[in-house]
Amino acid sequence: MARISNTKNSTRKEVITLAAARLFREKGFSATGMRDLAGDVGVEAASLYNHIRSKSELLQEICFRIANAFTAQLNELETDQKTTSIQKIEAVVRFHIRMWIDRLDEVLVANNESKYLEEPYHATFMNERRIYVRRLEMIIEQGIRDGQIRIIEPYAVVLTLLSAVRGIEFWHRTKKNISAAQLEESMVANLIGGLKK
Amino acid sequence: MARISNTKNSTRKEVITLAAARLFREKGFSATGMRDLAGDVGVEAASLYNHIRSKSELLQEICFRIANAFTAQLNELETDQKTTSIQKIEAVVRFHIRMWIDRLDEVLVANNESKYLEEPYHATFMNERRIYVRRLEMIIEQGIRDGQIRIIEPYAVVLTLLSAVRGIEFWHRTKKNISAAQLEESMVANLIGGLKK
DNA sequence: AAAAAATGCTAACAACTGTTAGCATTTTCC
DNA sequence: GGAAAATGCTAACAGTTGTTAGCATTTTTT
Numbered sequence: 086m087a088r089i090s091n092t093k094n095s096t097r098k099e100v101i102t103l104a105a106a107r108l109f110r111e112k113g114f115s116a117t118g119m120r121d122l123a124g125d126v127g128v129e130a131a132s133l134y135n136h137i138r139s140k141s142e143l144l145q146e147i148c149f150r151i152a153n154a155f156t157a158q159l160n161e162l163e164t165d166q167k168t169t170s171i172q173k174i175e176a177v178v179r180f181h182i183r184m185w186i187d188r189l190d191e192v193l194v195a196n197n198e199s200k201y202l203e204e205p206y207h208a209t210f211m212n213e214r215r216i217y218v219r220r221l222e223m224i225i226e227q228g229i230r231d232g233q234i235r236i237i238e239p240y241a242v243v244l245t246l247l248s249a250v251r252g253i254e255f256w257h258r259t260k261k262n263i264s265a266a267q268l269e270e271s272m273v274a275n276l277i278g279g280l281k282k
Numbered sequence: 283m284a285r286i287s288n289t290k291n292s293t294r295k296e297v298i299t300l301a302a303a304r305l306f307r308e309k310g311f312s313a314t315g316m317r318d319l320a321g322d323v324g325v326e327a328a329s330l331y332n333h334i335r336s337k338s339e340l341l342q343e344i345c346f347r348i349a350n351a352f353t354a355q356l357n358e359l360e361t362d363q364k365t366t367s368i369q370k371i372e373a374v375v376r377f378h379i380r381m382w383i384d385r386l387d388e389v390l391v392a393n394n395e396s397k398y399l400e401e402p403y404h405a406t407f408m409n410e411r412r413i414y415v416r417r418l419e420m421i422i423e424q425g426i427r428d429g430q431i432r433i434i435e436p437y438a439v440v441l442t443l444l445s446a447v448r449g450i451e452f453w454h455r456t457k458k459n460i461s462a463a464q465l466e467e468s469m470v471a472n473l474i475g476g477l478k479k
Numbered sequence: 480a481a482a483a484a485a486t487g488c489t490a491a492c493a494a495c496t497g498t499t500a501g502c503a504t505t506t507t508c509c
Numbered sequence: 510g511g512a513a514a515a516t517g518c519t520a521a522c523a524g525t526t527g528t529t530a531g532c533a534t535t536t537t538t539t
Contacts, residue, residue: 116398244453245473251448275442
């Protein structure tokens with residue numbers, strides 16, 4: 086009767102959730118079975134239900150934890166009145182890059198598997214996302230008004246920035262010459278500074 | 283006994299494949315049942331097998347058709363010796379944008395569901411992708427040597443460019459003020475021209 | 480050390496999966 | 510119009526799915 090190992094900082098539910106994040110990313114939510122997950126944490130499938138309510142609950146946990154992390158960073162950022170629009174956008178981009186580097190499993194699940202959230206969670210998640218994008222648009226708009234950002238479609242900019250960092254997924258697959266720090270600097274330079282000489 | 287409608291330019295297999303692309307995108311490959319697909323084309327599940335070999339075959343069809351489209355464009359582009367590196371990169375980016383706008387279903391399936399390809403198809407697909415990325419890197423490298431592109435990590439640039447256009451997925455969801463042409467120009471300006479004033 | 484709580488196990492369920500067999504009907508071809 | 514090909518249907522298969530019930534064991538608390 087092997088127990089799920091837990092530490093002071095990590096409940097058994099937490100261990101299961103992180104294992105689920107890895108599996109949901111690798112195999113997708115639908116293709117991941119509770120028996121896969123149980124095997125990964127070293128237990129029978131039925132035993133999982135002493136710690137979680139359902140497979141869906143795991144997905145909710147993962148998705149909203151990530152959504153909250155992004156929202157919290159933006160909240161904190163907006164309280165600082167001294168930073169310029171460009172600086173704010175750069176801080177957001179850097180935060181996204183680090184999240185994609187440090188917490189790839191969860192971030193990818195929140196991006197790719199959130200469609201399997203049940204209602205009303207799915208609607209809530211999509212709505213939070215919409216609001217988040219809108220808030221970023223407003224920062225861009227402010228930067229344009231201040232003459233700091235050249236005149237450009239704010240919506241397109243935000244879509245571009247938020248998607249561009251997804252390339253990090255492939256960097257993970259083939260960890261090569263380039264380090265995380267290098268990758269971050271190159272991406273920031275490319276996205277904020279532009280490509281042309 | 284309702285037949286699957288077909289036209290001169292579109293075999294029944296083609297009709298099924300495009301319906302599959304839409305469902306695979308919406309619900310994911312694993313969560314899409316053959317009975318869903320059958321219902322969508324107005325037929326019983328078993329009847330599909332008069333036209334296709336398996337569910338997997340549909341995924342292969344979709345993924346490699348898209349992969350071939352991108353490779354073909356790059357082949358054509360590279361035969362033209364008159365274009366500069368920047369022009370080539372811009373042409374590639376524009377092609378990606380148009381593919382994401384015009385053939386969203388198939389492109390998204392090739393991106394998100396290719397992991398469900400069986401071997402050896404999955405390995406082949408990933409390899410083709412790797413080679414494609416490498417070829418783009420070489421164009422960037424050439425541009426740097428020519429002094430046309432500022433010194434920057436080519437691998438990071440390619441990852442950024444190829445991922446940035448994925449933002450179009452969300453544009454599709456909320457077709458708003460901004461037109462496809464506007465979106466393309468904004469993205470190109472942002473990615474090629476840079477953000478800073 | 481006894482009682483209570485936590486955690487694990489096996490067995491089972493109903494629903495759903497992709498696919499095949501066998502047969503009926505419609506369309507295409509000569 | 511008759512033969513051959515194409516396409517559809519129903520029924521069924523073996524396997525897998527998430528989850529629950531009931532019970533055994535271990536850990537924690539008193």
